Amino acid sequence: MSKHWYMLTVTGEDKPGIVARITRTLFDRGMHLGEASMLRLGGNFTIMMMVAGEMDAQALEEALSQVAAELGLSLHIDPMQGGLHRHVPPNFIVRVSGADKAGIVAKVTGVLAQDGFNILGLDSDVAGSEDKPVYIMQIAGIASVPLETLEASLSGLRSEGIDVNVSPVEMLVG
Amino acid sequence: MEALPILTIPDDRLKQVSETVTGFDDSLRRFVAQLELTRQHGPGAVGIAAPQVGHFQRIAIVDCSVTRKPVPNHGNLVLINPEITHWDGYEVGREGCLSVPDYTGNVIRATHIKLKAQDVQGEEHEYEMEGYEARAVQHEIDHLDGILFIDRVVSRRTDLFKRKVYR
Missing domain, CATH: 3.30.70.260 (ACT domain)
Incomplete structure:
Protein backbone atom coordinates (compact mmCIF):
# COMPACT_ATOMS: atom_id res chain seq x y z
CA MET A 1 0.00 0.00 0.00
CA MET A 80 2.15 16.25 4.35
CA GLN A 81 5.68 15.32 3.42
CA GLY A 82 7.58 13.04 5.73
CA GLY A 83 6.53 9.92 7.52
CA LEU A 84 7.18 7.68 10.47
CA HIS A 85 10.47 6.70 12.10
CA ARG A 86 12.04 10.12 11.95
CA HIS A 87 12.45 10.64 15.67
CA VAL A 88 15.25 12.80 16.94
CA PRO A 89 15.87 12.50 20.68
CA PRO A 90 16.39 15.85 22.45
CA ASN A 91 19.75 16.63 24.05
CA PHE A 92 18.64 19.70 26.02
CA ILE A 93 15.66 20.73 28.05
CA VAL A 94 14.96 24.36 28.85
CA ARG A 95 12.63 25.23 31.72
CA VAL A 96 11.14 28.68 31.99
CA SER A 97 8.91 30.30 34.56
CA GLY A 98 8.03 33.84 35.41
CA ALA A 99 5.32 36.42 35.77
CA ASP A 100 3.27 36.21 32.58
CA LYS A 101 4.19 39.13 30.42
CA ALA A 102 4.21 39.86 26.73
CA GLY A 103 7.13 38.49 24.81
CA ILE A 104 8.38 35.83 27.19
CA VAL A 105 8.12 33.03 24.61
CA ALA A 106 9.50 35.16 21.80
CA LYS A 107 12.47 36.22 23.90
CA VAL A 108 13.43 32.74 25.10
CA THR A 109 12.94 31.02 21.77
CA GLY A 110 14.63 33.89 19.94
CA VAL A 111 17.77 33.40 22.01
CA LEU A 112 17.62 29.64 21.44
CA ALA A 113 17.14 30.05 17.68
CA GLN A 114 20.28 32.19 17.49
CA ASP A 115 22.23 29.26 18.95
CA GLY A 116 20.77 26.92 16.34
CA PHE A 117 18.55 25.20 18.94
CA ASN A 118 15.87 23.18 17.17
CA ILE A 119 12.68 22.86 19.24
CA LEU A 120 11.29 19.32 19.20
CA GLY A 121 8.58 19.84 21.77
CA LEU A 122 7.23 22.77 23.74
CA ASP A 123 4.73 22.61 26.58
CA SER A 124 3.54 25.85 28.04
CA ASP A 125 0.93 26.71 30.58
CA VAL A 126 -0.39 29.75 32.33
CA ALA A 127 -0.68 28.94 36.02
CA GLY A 128 -1.25 31.15 39.05
CA SER A 129 -4.46 33.17 39.11
CA GLU A 130 -6.38 35.68 36.99
CA ASP A 131 -4.75 38.65 38.69
CA LYS A 132 -1.36 37.02 39.14
CA PRO A 133 -0.72 34.77 36.14
CA VAL A 134 2.52 32.81 35.91
CA TYR A 135 3.95 31.44 32.71
CA ILE A 136 5.56 27.98 32.89
CA MET A 137 7.20 26.36 29.89
CA GLN A 138 9.36 23.36 29.09
CA ILE A 139 11.18 23.18 25.80
CA ALA A 140 12.87 20.01 24.63
CA GLY A 141 15.20 20.30 21.70
CA ILE A 142 18.42 19.57 20.01
CA ALA A 143 21.43 21.83 19.63
CA SER A 144 25.02 21.21 18.67
CA VAL A 145 26.46 24.04 20.76
CA PRO A 146 27.75 23.14 24.26
CA LEU A 147 25.67 23.64 27.41
CA GLU A 148 27.81 26.61 28.45
CA THR A 149 26.92 28.48 25.27
CA LEU A 150 23.19 28.05 25.84
CA GLU A 151 23.58 29.05 29.49
CA ALA A 152 25.46 32.19 28.57
CA SER A 153 22.90 33.11 25.93
CA LEU A 154 19.95 32.60 28.27
CA SER A 155 21.50 34.32 31.28
CA GLY A 156 20.71 37.73 29.81
CA LEU A 157 17.00 36.99 30.22
CA ARG A 158 17.27 36.60 33.99
CA SER A 159 17.80 40.32 34.46
CA GLU A 160 14.39 40.75 32.83
CA GLY A 161 12.78 38.64 35.55
CA ILE A 162 12.52 35.44 33.53
CA ASP A 163 13.56 32.39 35.50
CA VAL A 164 15.18 30.15 32.91
CA ASN A 165 17.49 27.15 33.17
CA VAL A 166 18.82 24.64 30.73
CA SER A 167 19.96 21.11 31.44
CA PRO A 168 21.44 18.43 29.21
CA VAL A 169 19.39 15.31 28.51
CA GLU A 170 21.69 12.36 28.82
CA MET A 171 19.81 9.63 26.98
CA LEU A 172 20.15 6.19 28.44
CA VAL A 173 19.93 3.13 26.20
CA GLY A 174 19.74 -0.19 27.95
CA MET B 1 32.02 -15.07 18.95
CA GLU B 2 29.15 -13.06 17.53
CA ALA B 3 26.63 -10.64 18.99
CA LEU B 4 23.34 -12.30 19.92
CA PRO B 5 20.06 -11.27 18.30
CA ILE B 6 18.03 -8.85 20.43
CA LEU B 7 14.37 -9.51 21.17
CA THR B 8 12.26 -6.49 20.33
CA ILE B 9 8.67 -5.56 21.16
CA PRO B 10 6.03 -6.88 20.75
CA ASP B 11 7.81 -10.10 21.73
CA ASP B 12 6.00 -11.52 24.76
CA ARG B 13 9.17 -13.13 26.01
CA LEU B 14 10.31 -9.69 27.15
CA LYS B 15 7.57 -9.88 29.79
CA GLN B 16 8.93 -13.09 31.26
CA VAL B 17 10.38 -12.99 34.78
CA SER B 18 13.92 -14.35 34.80
CA GLU B 19 15.20 -17.11 37.10
CA THR B 20 17.86 -16.82 39.79
CA VAL B 21 21.32 -17.94 38.69
CA THR B 22 22.58 -20.87 40.78
CA GLY B 23 25.48 -22.31 38.78
CA PHE B 24 28.60 -20.12 38.52
CA ASP B 25 30.43 -22.15 35.92
CA ASP B 26 32.16 -21.79 32.57
CA SER B 27 28.92 -21.75 30.62
CA LEU B 28 27.81 -18.71 32.69
CA ARG B 29 31.09 -16.94 31.97
CA ARG B 30 30.80 -17.76 28.27
CA PHE B 31 27.29 -16.37 28.18
CA VAL B 32 28.32 -13.18 30.01
CA ALA B 33 31.12 -12.61 27.49
CA GLN B 34 28.63 -13.01 24.68
CA LEU B 35 26.15 -10.67 26.39
CA GLU B 36 28.87 -8.02 26.78
CA LEU B 37 29.76 -8.35 23.11
CA THR B 38 26.08 -7.85 22.26
CA ARG B 39 25.90 -4.74 24.47
CA GLN B 40 28.91 -3.24 22.74
CA HIS B 41 27.33 -4.08 19.41
CA GLY B 42 24.10 -2.25 20.28
CA PRO B 43 24.53 1.41 19.40
CA GLY B 44 25.29 3.41 22.53
CA ALA B 45 23.96 0.86 25.00
CA VAL B 46 25.18 1.40 28.57
CA GLY B 47 23.42 -1.72 29.75
CA ILE B 48 21.93 -5.00 28.68
CA ALA B 49 19.98 -7.74 30.44
CA ALA B 50 19.98 -11.46 29.63
CA PRO B 51 16.24 -11.67 28.75
CA GLN B 52 16.85 -9.17 25.94
CA VAL B 53 18.68 -11.98 24.13
CA GLY B 54 16.12 -14.61 25.13
CA HIS B 55 18.12 -15.96 28.08
CA PHE B 56 15.88 -15.89 31.14
CA GLN B 57 18.34 -15.74 33.99
CA ARG B 58 18.95 -12.82 36.36
CA ILE B 59 22.04 -11.48 34.62
CA ALA B 60 22.71 -7.89 33.55
CA ILE B 61 25.67 -5.80 32.49
CA VAL B 62 25.97 -2.06 33.12
CA ASP B 63 28.85 0.11 32.00
CA CYS B 64 28.57 3.89 32.38
CA SER B 65 32.30 4.53 32.01
CA VAL B 66 31.89 5.87 28.47
CA THR B 67 29.34 8.70 28.31
CA ARG B 68 29.34 12.02 26.50
CA LYS B 69 29.90 13.78 29.82
CA PRO B 70 31.59 11.68 32.53
CA VAL B 71 29.24 10.45 35.27
CA PRO B 72 29.99 8.74 38.60
CA ASN B 73 30.31 5.03 37.81
CA HIS B 74 31.74 1.71 38.92
CA GLY B 75 33.17 0.71 35.54
CA ASN B 76 32.04 -2.41 33.73
CA LEU B 77 29.72 -4.29 36.08
CA VAL B 78 28.44 -7.80 35.61
CA LEU B 79 25.43 -8.09 37.90
CA ILE B 80 24.21 -11.59 38.72
CA ASN B 81 21.05 -11.89 40.84
CA PRO B 82 21.07 -8.11 41.49
CA GLU B 83 18.80 -6.73 44.16
CA ILE B 84 18.15 -3.13 45.11
CA THR B 85 18.12 -2.92 48.89
CA HIS B 86 17.53 0.80 49.28
CA TRP B 87 16.45 3.66 47.09
CA ASP B 88 16.14 7.36 47.59
CA GLY B 89 15.03 10.44 45.67
CA TYR B 90 13.47 10.52 42.26
CA GLU B 91 14.15 12.20 38.98
CA VAL B 92 12.82 12.20 35.43
CA GLY B 93 15.26 11.13 32.73
CA ARG B 94 15.11 10.09 29.11
CA GLU B 95 15.46 6.44 28.22
CA GLY B 96 15.60 4.26 25.16
CA CYS B 97 16.09 0.53 24.83
CA LEU B 98 17.64 -1.94 22.40
CA SER B 99 14.38 -3.88 22.64
CA VAL B 100 12.25 -0.81 21.76
CA PRO B 101 13.72 0.59 18.52
CA ASP B 102 13.01 4.17 17.43
CA TYR B 103 11.38 5.35 20.65
CA THR B 104 12.55 7.28 23.68
CA GLY B 105 10.55 8.50 26.63
CA ASN B 106 10.74 10.07 30.06
CA VAL B 107 10.87 7.76 33.06
CA ILE B 108 11.00 8.47 36.79
CA ARG B 109 13.75 6.58 38.61
CA ALA B 110 15.35 6.70 42.04
CA THR B 111 18.42 8.95 42.11
CA HIS B 112 20.32 6.96 44.75
CA ILE B 113 20.31 3.20 45.24
CA LYS B 114 22.08 0.55 47.25
CA LEU B 115 22.58 -2.64 45.31
CA LYS B 116 23.54 -6.18 46.15
CA ALA B 117 24.74 -8.46 43.35
CA GLN B 118 26.99 -11.40 42.66
CA ASP B 119 29.78 -11.43 40.11
CA VAL B 120 30.57 -14.21 37.60
CA GLN B 121 32.45 -16.11 40.32
CA GLY B 122 29.40 -16.00 42.58
CA GLU B 123 30.97 -13.58 45.00
CA GLU B 124 28.64 -11.03 46.59
CA HIS B 125 29.21 -7.29 46.26
CA GLU B 126 27.44 -4.20 47.51
CA TYR B 127 27.33 -0.94 45.61
CA GLU B 128 26.09 2.55 46.25
CA MET B 129 25.10 4.32 43.07
CA GLU B 130 23.66 7.62 41.98
CA GLY B 131 22.21 9.35 38.95
CA TYR B 132 22.80 7.91 35.51
CA GLU B 133 24.38 4.65 36.68
CA ALA B 134 21.59 4.09 39.23
CA ARG B 135 19.08 4.72 36.43
CA ALA B 136 20.80 2.19 34.15
CA VAL B 137 20.72 -0.48 36.88
CA GLN B 138 17.01 0.13 37.54
CA HIS B 139 16.30 -0.13 33.79
CA GLU B 140 18.19 -3.47 33.56
CA ILE B 141 16.68 -4.99 36.71
CA ASP B 142 13.27 -4.13 35.29
CA HIS B 143 14.12 -6.38 32.31
CA LEU B 144 14.79 -9.25 34.73
CA ASP B 145 11.28 -8.73 36.08
CA GLY B 146 9.71 -8.56 32.62
CA ILE B 147 9.18 -4.78 32.74
CA LEU B 148 10.12 -2.39 29.93
CA PHE B 149 10.69 1.35 30.27
CA ILE B 150 7.60 1.95 28.11
CA ASP B 151 5.60 0.51 31.02
CA ARG B 152 6.89 3.40 33.11
CA VAL B 153 6.92 6.34 30.67
CA VAL B 154 5.41 9.50 32.06
CA SER B 155 3.88 12.43 30.25
CA ARG B 156 5.69 15.58 31.23
CA ARG B 157 2.49 17.56 31.25
CA THR B 158 0.35 15.39 33.48
CA ASP B 159 2.60 13.08 35.49
CA LEU B 160 5.64 15.10 36.44
CA PHE B 161 4.40 16.21 39.81
CA LYS B 162 2.68 13.02 40.74
CA ARG B 163 4.87 11.33 43.29
CA LYS B 164 5.82 7.89 42.07
CA VAL B 165 7.93 5.50 44.04
CA TYR B 166 10.11 3.05 42.17
CA ARG B 167 8.27 -0.32 42.13
Missing part, protein backbone atom coordinates in the same frame (compact mmCIF):
# COMPACT_ATOMS: atom_id res chain seq x y z
CA SER A 2 1.32 3.40 -0.84
CA LYS A 3 1.25 5.41 2.36
CA HIS A 4 0.24 8.95 1.78
CA TRP A 5 0.22 10.91 5.00
CA TYR A 6 -2.14 13.72 5.90
CA MET A 7 -1.96 15.97 8.92
CA LEU A 8 -5.39 16.06 10.48
CA THR A 9 -6.16 18.92 12.85
CA VAL A 10 -9.25 18.77 15.02
CA THR A 11 -10.32 21.35 17.60
CA GLY A 12 -13.45 22.04 19.57
CA GLU A 13 -15.02 22.30 22.99
CA ASP A 14 -13.80 19.43 25.14
CA LYS A 15 -16.22 16.61 25.88
CA PRO A 16 -15.94 12.85 26.36
CA GLY A 17 -15.81 10.69 23.21
CA ILE A 18 -14.04 12.96 20.74
CA VAL A 19 -11.02 10.70 20.25
CA ALA A 20 -13.16 7.55 20.17
CA ARG A 21 -15.55 8.89 17.52
CA ILE A 22 -12.86 10.38 15.28
CA THR A 23 -10.58 7.34 15.38
CA ARG A 24 -13.52 4.92 14.95
CA THR A 25 -14.57 6.75 11.80
CA LEU A 26 -11.03 6.61 10.44
CA PHE A 27 -10.67 2.93 11.32
CA ASP A 28 -13.97 2.05 9.64
CA ARG A 29 -12.69 3.70 6.44
CA GLY A 30 -9.45 1.71 6.52
CA MET A 31 -7.27 4.66 7.42
CA HIS A 32 -4.08 4.26 9.45
CA LEU A 33 -2.93 6.49 12.27
CA GLY A 34 0.63 7.65 12.85
CA GLU A 35 2.11 9.97 15.46
CA ALA A 36 -0.31 12.22 17.27
CA SER A 37 -0.52 14.96 19.84
CA MET A 38 -3.84 15.30 21.63
CA LEU A 39 -4.29 17.88 24.32
CA ARG A 40 -6.84 19.92 26.22
CA LEU A 41 -6.03 23.61 25.84
CA GLY A 42 -8.17 26.24 27.51
CA GLY A 43 -11.20 23.98 27.70
CA ASN A 44 -10.87 22.92 24.07
CA PHE A 45 -9.68 19.57 22.89
CA THR A 46 -7.03 19.64 20.17
CA ILE A 47 -5.80 16.85 17.95
CA MET A 48 -2.88 16.92 15.55
CA MET A 49 -2.59 13.48 14.03
CA MET A 50 -0.87 11.78 11.12
CA VAL A 51 -3.39 9.81 9.06
CA ALA A 52 -2.64 7.63 6.04
CA GLY A 53 -4.56 5.47 3.63
CA GLU A 54 -6.22 5.24 0.26
CA MET A 55 -8.59 8.18 0.68
CA ASP A 56 -7.69 11.57 -0.68
CA ALA A 57 -7.98 14.73 1.40
CA GLN A 58 -11.48 15.54 0.16
CA ALA A 59 -12.87 12.06 0.83
CA LEU A 60 -11.25 12.15 4.25
CA GLU A 61 -12.87 15.46 5.07
CA GLU A 62 -16.27 14.19 3.93
CA ALA A 63 -15.89 11.05 5.99
CA LEU A 64 -15.20 13.06 9.12
CA SER A 65 -17.62 15.92 8.54
CA GLN A 66 -20.63 14.22 10.10
CA VAL A 67 -18.82 13.37 13.35
CA ALA A 68 -17.32 16.84 13.40
CA ALA A 69 -20.74 18.45 13.02
CA GLU A 70 -22.29 16.27 15.73
CA LEU A 71 -19.51 17.04 18.20
CA GLY A 72 -19.10 20.70 17.24
CA LEU A 73 -15.53 20.26 16.02
CA SER A 74 -13.67 22.07 13.31
CA LEU A 75 -11.26 20.07 11.23
CA HIS A 76 -8.51 20.75 8.81
CA ILE A 77 -6.54 18.40 6.56
CA ASP A 78 -3.18 19.00 4.90
CA PRO A 79 -1.27 16.57 2.73
